[in-house]
Amino acid sequence: KLGTPGSGKSMSCKSEILSVFLCTPDDVYVCDPEAEYYPLVKRLHGQVVKLSPTSKSYVNPLDINLNYSEDESPLALKSDFVLSFCELVMGGKNGLDAIEKTVIDRAVQVIYRPYLADPKPENMPILSDLHKALLDQNIPEADRVAQALDLYVNGSLNVFNHRTNVDIESRIVAFDIKELGKQLKKIGMLIVQDQIWGRVTQNRSQGKATWFFCDEFHLLLREEQTAAFSCEIWKRFRKWGGIPTGATQNVKDLLLSPEIENILENSDFICLLNQASGDRHILAERLNLSPQQLRYVENSEPGEGLLIYENVVLPFKNPIPKHTQLYQIMTTRLGEGATV
Numbered sequence: 329k330l331g332t333p334g335s336g337k338s339m340s341c342k343s344e345i346l347s348v349f350l351c352t353p354d355d356v357y358v359c360d361p362e363a364e365y366y367p368l369v370k371r372l373h374g375q376v377v378k379l380s381p382t383s384k385s386y387v388n389p390l391d392i393n394l395n396y397s398e399d400e401s402p403l404a405l406k407s408d409f410v411l412s413f414c415e416l417v418m419g420g421k422n423g424l425d426a427i428e429k430t431v432i433d434r435a436v437q438v439i440y441r442p443y444l445a446d447p448k449p450e451n452m453p454i455l456s457d458l459h460k461a462l463l464d465q466n467i468p469e470a471d472r473v474a475q476a477l478d479l480y481v482n483g484s485l486n487v488f489n490h491r492t493n494v495d496i497e498s499r500i501v502a503f504d505i506k507e508l509g510k511q512l513k514k515i516g517m518l519i520v521q522d523q524i525w526g527r528v529t530q531n532r533s534q535g536k537a538t539w540f541f542c543d544e545f546h547l548l549l550r551e552e553q554t555a556a557f558s559c560e561i562w563k564r565f566r567k568w569g570g571i572p573t574g575a576t577q578n579v580k581d582l583l584l585s586p587e588i589e590n591i592l593e594n595s596d597f598i599c600l601l602n603q604a605s606g607d608r609h610i611l612a613e614r615l616n617l618s619p620q621q622l623r624y625v626e627n628s629e630p631g632e633g634l635l636i637y638e639n640v641v642l643p644f645k646n647p648i649p650k651h652t653q654l655y656q657i658m659t660t661r662l663g664e665g666a667t668v
Contacts, residue, residue, distance in 0.1 A: 329575040330582070330611070331601025336630035337575045339648065340599060341541050342368050342658045344573070349500055354537040354571075356500040357527065359520040361513055361544045363506040367657040374500030379487065379516055380507035386490035387503075389413055389519045390453045392440065395529040403444075405560070407436045409522050410458070412557040416515050418476045423552045431470040435461035455489040456481045485512060488519065496527070514547050518554060525561055528570040538570045545574030549585035559587040563594050579607040583614065600625050601633040617641065 331337045345356055349372055358365045366376045377385055396402035414432050415424050438461045439453040459481045462474040481489050505516040528538045549555040565572045576582050603611060603625045612622055615636060624643040625633050631646045648655045
């Protein structure tokens, strides 16, 4: 879902969430960077998991289950996740170099050995185990990664250095990561995506579909390794009975990522709401839209735009009456929302 602020992106996502919740037995998960979804989730008696530096709700980024990958060993995909995590932690413009990737992968093989041999909760590794496995290699590249991780293991940002204590019981769950702050938000989004992937693998064995709504999706595409992992997860979601939805207002940022081609190719359904002038021209070229079709995303009202499904392009209007309870729990406009 693509659109400028105020165009109705989050309202569109919430309408879809409500429809899925009421009309299917599927599970619904939301990555909520701006704490916009909790009124709807609470009204549906769902679960809100708030992750912040002061929260006592913990999610372990190193969680894994034996169904994590369709390969014989689940470690290959998990290693890609840990590489993406370390890329965000190190924060370099050029990503990880080859030796850094090697020492991280080597540490991953070490820390999961006890769990794979005896998969009980107390054998699940946490970040401090990864930190130690890097230091034990006694080479400069491993030490460099370990030093960057130290802030997240022993420092003030150690919120993810705990075993998961969140028990997901509800069909609809929102991960509220607003209070993680700028330093941790992208890491939080990556971890939530990985957690939900774990849920997709569990639901697949039960024949249940899993819907995933990720707001501010462009943030996951800014770093090379993280973008590649997100693209791989996007493809696997669909293959394993997951239905992912990414929403963003930053169309230019989104389209700058080389991985977006793979994501667009693996997306059957695109919703375009009101677009800024520069974005309209980019999207027209990328999605083969005619000038007549573009008129529907130029100065359009909230909840109006274009739906693109395979080769079909349809204009739509989906206004939600302001006097309804539904509008009150779904709107994000200042002063309009209901208190929950």
